[in-house]
Amino acid sequence: MESDADQPVLAIDLGGTQIRTALVTPDRQVVARRAEPTRDDRGVDAVIDHIGRLATETREEAVSAGYAPAVGVGISSPGPLDPWRGIVVAPPNLVGWRDVPLREAIAGSLGLPTFLERDTNVAARAEWRYGAARDTRDLVYITVSTGIGGAAVIDGRPLTGPGGTAGEFGHLVVDLDGPRCGCGGIGHVEAIASGTGLARAGAELVRRGEAPILAARAPDPDLVEAVDVARAADDGDAACRELLERAWVAIGAMCASIVNALNPEVIVMGGGIAEHHPRLYEVARAELVRRALPILVDRVRIVPAALGPDVSLIGALPIVTERIGDPRYDGSHRPQTAAQGGASRP
Numbered sequence: 001m002e003s004d005a006d007q008p009v010l011a012i013d014l015g016g017t018q019i020r021t022a023l024v025t026p027d028r029q030v031v032a033r034r035a036e037p038t039r040d041d042r043g044v045d046a047v048i049d050h051i052g053r054l055a056t057e058t059r060e061e062a063v064s065a066g067y068a069p070a071v072g073v074g075i076s077s078p079g080p081l082d083p084w085r086g087i088v089v090a091p092p093n094l095v096g097w098r099d100v101p102l103r104e105a106i107a108g109s110l111g112l113p114t115f116l117e118r119d120t121n122v123a124a125r126a127e128w129r130y131g132a133a134r135d136t137r138d139l140v141y142i143t144v145s146t147g148i149g150g151a152a153v154i155d156g157r158p159l160t161g162p163g164g165t166a167g168e169f170g171h172l173v174v175d176l177d178g179p180r181c182g183c184g185g186i187g188h189v190e191a192i193a194s195g196t197g198l199a200r201a202g203a204e205l206v207r208r209g210e211a212p213i214l215a216a217r218a219p220d221p222d223l224v225e226a227v228d229v230a231r232a233a234d235d236g237d238a239a240c241r242e243l244l245e246r247a248w249v250a251i252g253a254m255c256a257s258i259v260n261a262l263n264p265e266v267i268v269m270g271g272g273i274a275e276h277h278p279r280l281y282e283v284a285r286a287e288l289v290r291r292a293l294p295i296l297v298d299r300v301r302i303v304p305a306a307l308g309p310d311v312s313l314i315g316a317l318p319i320v321t322e323r324i325g326d327p328r329y330d331g332s333h334r335p336q337t338a339a340q341g342g343a344s345r346p
């Protein structure tokens, strides 16, 4: 592995609800933090200006507190995105964002080498270098929250794919006739076990009058949230308990498919839902044993993420230090598409 930087980096975490910035030191202190609502309803330019302003404030505060100057900027953003050209392509949870050259805009306003990466890849990098997957070469990172995201490192190399979108494990099929996913596909694990999927299934139970305790908490089906389903299950709602149990089984089935395909040493599981439901790990492990090849099951561990909510800030450190000076990320590289590959053949 590459050696760590001896200078701090500026970390930007662009999320659907919050923009966060901080300085991350080589020994992984996270300082001079800013966090403000994203408010994507203001339009793309306003959000970019806001990111630039918060990052500038972070930089100034860190300098006046005596920290060494940042050597570069790492941006974590929802995907899909193009990490080589630094373009945010069309994230479902940033309204109006389509082919936004975010890297260039932030590099211009801060005057530092700047790198853009998908949020799950940033988190996976952080858990790999400093967290729950330290000292492994083959790992899968899964986040279970509003959606289900993923990333993988195989044989010591992050799995990217030609467009930078490999590792979307939330869209693995776990039920041939299952519900339709937000992406349009059928039977994806995200449609069953994400916060959005649980809320949708809970709303359906309320509509059919099959979850009295949930209906007492959230009488309007349109306003049912995943947390209502979880609370109703805690309070003894049998249908909600079944929903949650089925969600954990679906996550176990997803893990089994991942293990069969990729043979990882460790699956690191993070995200709000995973954190709040320790039973998820237990059920997922049992389903893995039931559904994956025994020789692979014996070698893989499922472990909770170790770095908490700062994972997307801390991940800026390896992103920046590994990419500074790499010509693939200087803006000139174009990922090769299947069409280009075909056209270049004689």
Ligand SMILES: [Zn+2]
Pocket (backbone or CB within 6 Å): 170, 171, 181, 182, 183, 184, 185, 188, 190, 191
């Ligand atoms: Zn999907």
